[in-house]
Amino acid sequence: MxxxxxxxxxxxxxxxxxxxxxxxxxxxxxxxxxxxxxxxxxxxxxxxxxxxxxxxxxxxxxxxxxxxxxxxHPLPEATGVQALKFLMEQHGLKQSDLTEIGSQGVVSEILTGKRELNIRQVRALSERFGVSAASFV
Known part of the structure; x- marks a missing residue:
């Protein structure tokens, strides 16, 4: 109507x-x-x-x-690792708290750029933090 x-x-x-x-x-x-x-x-x-x-x-x-x-007020482009570091800081998380993406050693390698995030890890982080998967790509 x-x-x-x-x-x-x-x-x-x-x-x-x-x-x-x-x-x-x-x-x-x-x-x-x-x-x-x-x-x-x-x-x-x-x-x-x-x-x-x-x-x-x-x-x-x-x-x-x-x-x-x-x-x-455009935001500068951030890498996936920068986004992850920011979210970890905001949530008071340590590398060992991110078990959904791997061991503390794996998380350390990701944060230092020695290893790339894979699609499973990106999805897990997206769910955990409630942000777009694009934040980590």
Whole structure:
């Protein structure tokens, strides 16, 4: 059942919402800071509940921030080993904690560049850290 879109009714609501939130493509660093603050407040409100009514707004604000960051704050390309080292540091892990990719010796060889990660190890790391397998390739 398609309900026709009543643009004349929606525009005043949109203008009120936009004025209250400043939601729009991010223009500058000050606007970026406001959108980041809004995203943090929305995430606090939703508490990770995917069914929360504000999750759609979380997605929109997150996309606006992501677009701005991609253009104005690009991340340097990282190697798979650099990504692994970063994630180990963030999670307080030692080489011996990564048993899903091999012994401590195997992990050491990977981290020093003497050995490449294989596809099984990449998949295991992707699952463990909840990141794209591309992070380790």
């Amino acid at each position: 398609n309900v026709p879109i009543d643009v004349k009714r929606l525009l005043p609501i949109w203008e009120h919402f936009r004025a209250a939130t400043d939601i729009a493509p991010i223009r500058d660093e000050a606007h970026y800071a406001r959108m980041t603050e809004m995203l943090e407040a929305l995430l606090d409100e939703t508490q990770g509940d995917e069914a929360h009514p504000a999750m759609g707004l979380v997605d929109i604000v997150g996309d606006l921030i992501e677009d701005y960051e991609a253009e104005h």
